[in-house]
Amino acid sequence: MPTVLPFSIHVPEADLADLRERLVRFRPLPDSPRRPTSGMSAQYLGELVETWRAWDWRAREEWLNTHPQFLADIGDTTVHFAHLRSARADAPALLVMHGWPHTFALQLDFADLLPDFHVVVPSFPGFGYSTPYADGPMTETRLAATMHALMTEILGYTAYLTYGEDVSANVNDLIAGSHPEAVAGVVVTHSHFPSIAERPGLTAPDEVAFFARLDRWGGANGAYGHVQATRPDTLAAALNDSPAGLLAWLAEKLVEWSDTPEGDPEAVERRISRDRILTEAMIYWTTQSIGTSFRPYYEGADQPGEMPQVEVPASVHIxxxxxxxxxSLARRFYLDLRVFERLDEGGHFAIAEVPAVMAERVRAFAREIDLL
Incomplete structure (x- = not known):
């Protein structure tokens, strides 16, 4: 049987002292003249840094460790995961995956609301407490195989539900499409995109308009991805050396991609609290994993390729x-589409932003397909 080792988070006191010293030496910059609208401002970054400097990490660490965590070797990576078992032995299993720039920690509030499920929340290889793949690229197919092995070979689940967002959205679809014998259903908030090669063949006006709109958005907002895809190590060297820089880089995306008013950085805290934002930064900082978290960008794991259609039941929440x-795109890809809706609230990090809403959606879907 594969070895599964218990794991708990403990940041050495020397590392905390070093972090505080760096934060004390923070050199703030004023906003640039005519600064473009973005998810970060000099004022908000200053507030975050000031809070981080005085923040009680030990209390947050203790909260994180109330969630049982483990390590397991899968191929050439050691995967870290939280495993929240239900009191019901026959409860359905649910795999919950994160993307970038978040970590497993941002998914825990959602997992806590599902005591009637066995919930597994892994860290992707190279993120936080999971080691990067030792050899070869980090592809969607490889990630799907690793996550499926975690659920079946390591944890022994014969059937499970799966959820993913951001980088893990395509992984979510790949797991469901490639392992219909083991996946009981797929929950989706980032619905399937046709591959780059397939998109020129789209003719429906709303489909053409959707991708045209995304292209316009990416032209104005996609610089982060281009840098992470082309100069990942240079950027990582700077972020790994400056906690304030790391915090600015991460928090900007949490702001911009959440369901918050444009140009209002502090509004993000109505969806994702300051404690949760700082937890994300702390995990990246103390594990020094910001560089390896860029691997999906420079190795192409964030680019949708052709993949098998999903035949298992699907619950899609845009x-x-x-x-x-x-x-129409969802109906062509998810062949057993049980639910299609557009959320009234919740952005890119849907289960973190509206965990109660999404927990009830998952529970309703499980009842729909006779798992509860």
Whole structure:
């Protein structure tokens, strides 16, 4: 049997002292003249840094460790995961995956609301407490195989539900499409995109308009991805050396991609609290994993390729940043589409932003397919 080792988070006191010293030496910059609208401002970053400097990490660490965590070797990576077992032995299993720039920690509030499920929340290889793949690229197919092995070979589940967002959205679809014998259903907030090669063949006006709109958005907002895909190590060297820089880089995306008013950085805390934002930064900082978290960008794991259609039951909930996503695309890809809706609230990080809403959606779907 594969070895599964218990794991708990403990940051050495020397590391905390070093972090505080760096934060004390923070050199703030004023906003640039005519600064473009973005999810970060000098004022908000200053507030975050000041809070981080005085923040009680030990209390947060203790909260994280109330969630049972483990390590397991899968191929050439050691995967870290939280495993929240239900009191019901026959409860359905649910795999919950994160993307970038978040970590497993941002998914825990959602997992806590599902005591009637066995919930597994892994860290992707190279993120936080999971080691990067030792050899070869980090592809969607490889990630799907690793996550499926975690659920079946390591944890022994013969059937499970799966959920993913951001980088893990395609992994979610791949797991469901490639392992219909083991996947009981797929929950989706980032619905399937046709591959780059397939998109020129789209003719429906709403489908063409959707991807044209995304292309326009990416031209104005996609610099982060281009840098992470082309100069990952240079950027990582700077972020790994400056906690304030790391915090600015991460928090900007949490702001911009959440369901918050444009140009209002502090509004993000109505969806994702300051404690949760700082937890994300702390995990990246103390594990020094920001560089390896860029691997999906420079190795192409964030680019949708052709993949098998999903035949298992699907429950699709369109998050607000993709509110104009055409239903026709979902119906062509998810062949047993049980639910298609557009969320009234919740953006890119849907289960973190509206955990109660999404927990009830998962529970309703499980009842629909006779798992509860």
């Amino acid at each position: 998050q607000r940043h993709e509110g104009d996503y055409p239903e």
